Amino acid sequence: MDISQAKPTIEEIKSWDEGVLLEWLQEHHPKLLKGGNLNKFRAAEITGRAFLLAADNVRFFKNECNLPAGPSLELARLPRELTGGRIISFSPNPSLSSRMFRCTISRFVVSGQVNDSC
Numbered sequence: 001m002d003i004s005q006a007k008p009t010i011e012e013i014k015s016w017d018e019g020v021l022l023e024w025l026q027e028h029h030p031k032l033l034k035g036g037n038l039n040k041f042r043a044a045e046i047t048g049r050a051f052l053l054a055a056d057n058v059r060f061f062k063n064e065c066n067l068p069a070g071p072s073l074e075l076a077r078l079p080r081e082l083t084g085g086r087i088i089s090f091s092p093n094p095s096l097s098s099r100m101f102r103c104t105i106s107r108f109v110v111s112g113q114v115n116d117s118c
Contacts, residue, residue, distance in 0.1 A: 010083055016048030032074055040066050041075075055079035 006028055016024070022042060025032060033041050044065040046054070054060045054076065061072035 007082060010052070013048040013052055013079075013082065016051075018042070018045045018047050021046060021048050021051055029074070029078075032071055037067055037071050041071075051075075052079050052083070055083070 008024070013021075022033075022038075025041075026038075046065070056076055056079075058069075058072045058076040061067045061075045062069065065072075067075070
């Protein structure tokens with residue numbers, strides 16, 4: 001896997017485990033996650049698929065990863081930037097809106113608890 005690409009394809013990102021995603025972030029955005037924030041992101045075990053699902057979801061990075069506002073804003077912006085402005089949905093139901101799907105993921109998959117903040 002070549003993480004040296006500044007703009008990987010969606011399929012490449014979807015295949016990344018949490019280690020590859022973190023390695024790519026550190027190589028291409030070295031100032032984004034430092035010190036304790038790096039440890040928090042690492043502990044969240046975010047895969048490439050999860051990262052794409054978190055597009056525009058600042059609250060996910062703030063609440064689920066416990067990151068400050070600055071890195072949360074940057075991380076929420078990156079997936080859309082990498083996908084050319086598209087929101088990626090892995091929903092089995094095409095009629096499910098991406099916002100509803102992100103909230104569903106946030107409620108049940110990521111946190112393991114019901115979170116009615118969406």
